[in-house]
Amino acid sequence: MKGLTVKQPWAWAIINGGKLIENRKQVWRYRGPLAIHAGRTWSDRGAASDLVHAAWGQHGPNGGVQAGLLQQHWFTQGSVIGVVDLVDCHVAHGCCAPWGESGEGRITHLVLENPRPVAPIPCSGALGLWTVPEYVMQRLSIAGVV
Template sequence: MKENQEQIKVLAIKQPWASLIADGFKTLEVRSRNTNIRGPIAIYASRTKPKNSELEHYFTFMSGMLKPIPPLQQGQIIATAELVDSYPVGSSEAFRILAHNHHNPLSYYQDGLHFWELENVQKVEPVEFKFKGSIVWSKIDKSLLKVV
């Protein structure tokens, strides 16, 4: 890689949550821990197979949008976003109240969860990506991402 190429962090997110972020419906990513990372990130739709209950939840929500439901991409970077904040969920009541921002089933709540707040989401032309790095984060050359 050339020195002048800028890298961007890549966050692995399981489907259908990655698509809900890319489509602008999900602005809070639910995680088990805090992060100090801020700034631009790429959203990678991981290859991890979604549970049937997660797919049902997604299709129920999307069918209410009254437009065609796109196929769920996996193993690709599908969007960019700004990671602007991370904070504790705090309570099951807060989780319930903010459900329209995170779209996770209420049964997902457990003590110790954090919201990672995302803004300025932009879809990109899907980029096949072999995830390298920790389970959550990797990096990619920013010039490979083309906003659609």
């Protein structure tokens, strides 16, 4: 299985908040189960996102928050937090609203389905797609998400 490291709070939004598009800059051939690793880096842009705020208000453990008040310590970092199915990857062309971005340069959309949260599994992430370590695979199997 492959893994993808995503900055928080975007990773939370993928697994818990209905974010089924991940914006990247390369096209990947891989399709199948994808472990979502919550990276150790925080995204201020994600924390300020109206979409993340709306998702947090509906699904977050602390309920709604006012703009700018998402707290980094509310989010797991440095762990696999769930699995999704990567079903498509295409160059952005004004599609996949509201989570899909378009703009300057080459942006691609990873189309995700079937998010399955798990209790956090600490591990190191990496840039791009990476192979999930065996001990993480065992825990995901025990959790019944792969």
